[in-house]
Amino acid sequence: MISFHEVHKNYSIFDRDVHALRGVxxxxxxxxxxxxxxxxxxxxxxxxxxxxxxDRPTAGRVEFDGxxxxxxxxxxRAHLRRKRIGFVFxxxxxxxxxxxxxxxxxxxIPSGISSSDRQRARDLLKRVGLEDRIxxxxxxxxxxxxxxxxxxxxxxxxxxxxxxxxxxGELDTESGQQLMTMxxxxxxxxxxxxxxxxxxxxxxxxxxxxLSLSDGKILSDERIGENGPTPSPKIATARPLSSEEFQx
Amino acid sequence: MNGLFRLALTNLLVRKGRSALSLMGMxxxxxxxxxxxxxxxxxxxxxxxxxxxxxxxxxxRKGSPDPIxxxxxxxxxxxxxxxxxxxFVAPEVWHLPLVIENRFSYQDGVDSVVTLIGVDxxxxxxxxxxxxYLDHIQEGRFLEPQDVGRVAVLSKKIAETYKKSLGDSLxxxxxxxxxxxxxxxxxxxxxxxxxxxxETVRAVRSLADGFxxxxxxxxxxxxxxxxxxxxxxxAQRIEASIPDIDVRTPGEVNQQASFVLQKIDTFLLIITILxxxxxxxxxxxxxxMSFQERVREIGILKACGWTSRDILQLVLYESxxxxxLGGLLGIGIGLLAAEALDHFFLNLDPVxxxxxxxxxxxxxxxxxxxxxxxxxxRASRLDPIEAIQSS
Ligand SMILES: Nc1ncnc2c1ncn2[C@@H]1O[C@H](COP(=O)(O)OP(=O)(O)OP(=O)(O)O)[C@@H](O)[C@H]1O
Ligand SMILES: [Mg+2]
Numbered sequence: 001m002i003s004f005h006e007v008h009k010n011y012s013i014f015d016r017d018v019h020a021l022r023g024v025x026x027x028x029x030x031x032x033x034x035x036x037x038x039x040x041x042x043x044x045x046x047x048x049x050x051x052x053x054x055d056r057p058t059a060g061r062v063e064f065d066g067x068x069x070x071x072x073x074x075x076x077r078a079h080l081r082r083k084r085i086g087f088v089f090x091x092x093x094x095x096x097x098x099x100x101x102x103x104x105x106x107x108x109i110p111s112g113i114s115s116s117d118r119q120r121a122r123d124l125l126k127r128v129g130l131e132d133r134i135x136x137x138x139x140x141x142x143x144x145x146x147x148x149x150x151x152x153x154x155x156x157x158x159x160x161x162x163x164x165x166x167x168x169g170e171l172d173t174e175s176g177q178q179l180m181t182m183x184x185x186x187x188x189x190x191x192x193x194x195x196x197x198x199x200x201x202x203x204x205x206x207x208x209x210x211l212s213l214s215d216g217k218i219l220s221d222e223r224i225g226e227n228g229p230t231p232s233p234k235i236a237t238a239r240p241l242s243s244e245e246f247q248x
Numbered sequence: 249m250n251g252l253f254r255l256a257l258t259n260l261l262v263r264k265g266r267s268a269l270s271l272m273g274m275x276x277x278x279x280x281x282x283x284x285x286x287x288x289x290x291x292x293x294x295x296x297x298x299x300x301x302x303x304x305x306x307x308x309r310k311g312s313p314d315p316i317x318x319x320x321x322x323x324x325x326x327x328x329x330x331x332x333x334x335x336f337v338a339p340e341v342w343h344l345p346l347v348i349e350n351r352f353s354y355q356d357g358v359d360s361v362v363t364l365i366g367v368d369x370x371x372x373x374x375x376x377x378x379x380x381y382l383d384h385i386q387e388g389r390f391l392e393p394q395d396v397g398r399v400a401v402l403s404k405k406i407a408e409t410y411k412k413s414l415g416d417s418l419x420x421x422x423x424x425x426x427x428x429x430x431x432x433x434x435x436x437x438x439x440x441x442x443x444x445x446x447e448t449v450r451a452v453r454s455l456a457d458g459f460x461x462x463x464x465x466x467x468x469x470x471x472x473x474x475x476x477x478x479x480x481x482x483a484q485r486i487e488a489s490i491p492d493i494d495v496r497t498p499g500e501v502n503q504q505a506s507f508v509l510q511k512i513d514t515f516l517l518i519i520t521i522l523x524x525x526x527x528x529x530x531x532x533x534x535x536x537m538s539f540q541e542r543v544r545e546i547g548i549l550k551a552c553g554w555t556s557r558d559i560l561q562l563v564l565y566e567s568x569x570x571x572x573l574g575g576l577l578g579i580g581i582g583l584l585a586a587e588a589l590d591h592f593f594l595n596l597d598p599v600x601x602x603x604x605x606x607x608x609x610x611x612x613x614x615x616x617x618x619x620x621x622x623x624x625x626r627a628s629r630l631d632p633i634e635a636i637q638s639s
Contacts (some may be wrong), residue, residue, distance in 0.1 A: 054551055055633050082553020089636060097262040098255075101356050106549065109251035110558040150377055153552070 001023025001030040001161060002051045009046050011215075020046040022216040023060070028195060030160070031173050033187060036197045038213035042196040045165050052085045052163045052197060053077040077134070080109050086192075088164040094138040098151035100125060101134045104153045110200035117156070119230065124152035127189075128182055144175035148182060155186055161193040168198065252558070255460070259538070266534055267570065273441050273530030274574020274612060276522035279582040282608050283563035286586070289601070292509055299313020300317060304375065305483055307463040315342045315462035316363070322458035328465055331489055333482050335468040339377050341366035341449040342461040345420035349410055362406050363441050364420060366449030369393050376466055377454060381431050381443070387414045388429035395445055401429035402442035418442075419504035450609040524615055531619025535567050539623045546627055547635025556557065556628035575609050 009021040020043045028034055028051065036044045049055040050062050053069050054077075064080065072080065094103045103112050104121040125134055128148040138146055147167050154162045164183070170174030185210070187194050212219045232240045260267045307328065312318035328337045343364040346353055353360045371393035373382065381401070390401055400418065407430050410418055417424040425444060433439055450459055465486075474480045483495035539546075546559055551602050585609065 049633055052551070054636075075557075078550065078553050078555040079551075081551065086535055087551040089548075089551075092544055092639070093548060095548065097258050107552040107554070109255055110554060110561070156514075 001065060001192040003063045005061040007050060007057045009064060012059045019216050024218055026218060028193065030193055031191060031194055033208040034127060034195045035210045036213060037210060042213040043216040044213055048163050048165050048195065048197055052087055054082050083157055084160045086159040086162040088150045088154050088167045090166040090169040094146055096138050099135045099137055100130060100149045103149055104156055106153060108156060121156060124155055126150050144171050144179055145178055151183060151186065153189055159192065163198045166197050252381050252562050253565055256569055258560055259566055260569060263538060267426055270530045270534040270570050271429060271574040271577055274527045275581055277527030277577025278575045278608050278612055280293050280523040281520050281611065282604060284520050285604055286632050287354025288513060304466045305325060306462050307465060308494050310494050312403050316344050318461050320460045322460050326465060327490060328463055328610060331486055333468050334346050335466050337463050337465045338371040339368060339446065339460040341446050341459060343453055349419050360409055361440065364449060365441050365443050366446035367443055368446050370394060375464065384431045384433045386430050390429055390444055391445060396423040398448055399428045400425040400442050400444045401431060402427060403439040404430050404432035405439045406442060411446035429549045437560060451552045513620035526618040527615040531567050531570050531616055532622060535563060535620050539627050543630065543635050543638045546630050547632050549630035560624045560628040563627050564620045567620020568613055568616035571612045578610055579605055
């Protein structure tokens, strides 16, 4: 679905270069639930942004369904994001001036909102348990509710992949758990590929993959089966370990 | 309703105070623009109305800017009459009395100034264009050939200025004139005149019998009244056949007036640019402020698949809406204010035709677009990553 080939990402602030990603090669398979772990600054968000065509790598290739994202122009990337990708960020996902329903429909505003869009938006809000919050504005919602609206929005266009960057980062443990449970259900119903950046290892349920990053590189890659951990390191990377990686 | 447009409206409504302020700014700009332009139109109409009815030719001594100081001789009349194309010639002697009703007339402003025009009643009456006075007699009558001495026909304005009615006397210098007729043309040019027999003015100014200030003449072909090119040609022919005279055509007078009007228009145009720029700056400021507050929001929109063009459109919709709504407000307030001013103070008759209102709306939209261009460009160029990382 999404594959990274020797992806590097540098940011330059003033005259200093920050190497956010240093040669990441991996594959995110269709239908997978992938967690990305790592300490602050390890490059998790950067990886997610590249996967979602929100940014371009400094070197290497990111392919989305076989298409090299680096060859797409900004308009093509915007269209890709609108039609095939859903984003959820840590907080501030919603436009404060719009109701929950309108926030879910945001991607459709420029092209025109159809009644089936509207129906689907109501449907999704219902499925995330917010049927009585449809016309509330973000400041009338709790943090957990706001994140649920954000997920409803991410799923609106039946995207192939939903990318979430620490969606529970600002929630208490219980709301976080509820959100993850809800996400699990949505994912199962919609059959969507989901990638979640998180600090919280207590969240992952069975049947998923954990990719951990350190200093811009993949530190480990484990697949957890239905019956507990089945370590399958590096399988998905389909490439021999470099000596550098071996040391870390 | 278009979704982008609705969101733009929502965004303006969310920031009510600020939107209201820039709406006011726009309104003030539009009021100024409408005010200035309708003032110009009013002035133009006033002048056109005043000039429009001068149809004949006026013969003066070469180089005289005004008939008052022009000196001609009665024997010119027959020479003028012989020129082909000239139908009728009427001599006039002009006088500008400085003391009226024992007051220095200029002292009370231009309204109190009276031009005393001595005419030959029989000849003036046979001028087609004398109709302007004959037709506008409101009280009494115009001069008749048998009128002699100090009898006068004057405008209603002069009568009002000096609080006179028909039958009263008006004192010019030491001479008292009996008012036998009052006319009202409603033209600033004609309503400054007072008519009396030509001999009377000659006597007052101690002039020789044959003295004439100006001849008023009319073409044989009435079509020339409406064809300024042909009238100009006739004027040139007369000037060519008689030395030492200038022949004024209404076109010339109009030209002078339109020259002044052009100057005024240029001046107004320059002044009009100021409120335009002011309005655009007000909108620019508003839009830049809201752009800075909404950086993250724009990042979210881009993450959701909005293109730069969508963002550009949204911001331009907002600024254009500000412009148009401000324009409407300005037009509303402007029309009310004009009514009020006209009613209570001035009698300027400001003219506000529909095209001006439409133009004002168009300009308002342009101001909005102009003021929104830069913020829209900035917003559309925003890097989504940086936008999302900003809090
Ligand atoms: N826009 C940017 N400009 C400059 N440097 C950046 C930018 N975004 C990220 N970085 C740097 O790149 C590195 C990786 O950042 P990234 O946001 O991917 O980390 P992260 O793993 O998501 O961290 P966190 O858990 O704190 O969110 C960090 O050192 C960060 O400072
Ligand atoms: Mg991050």
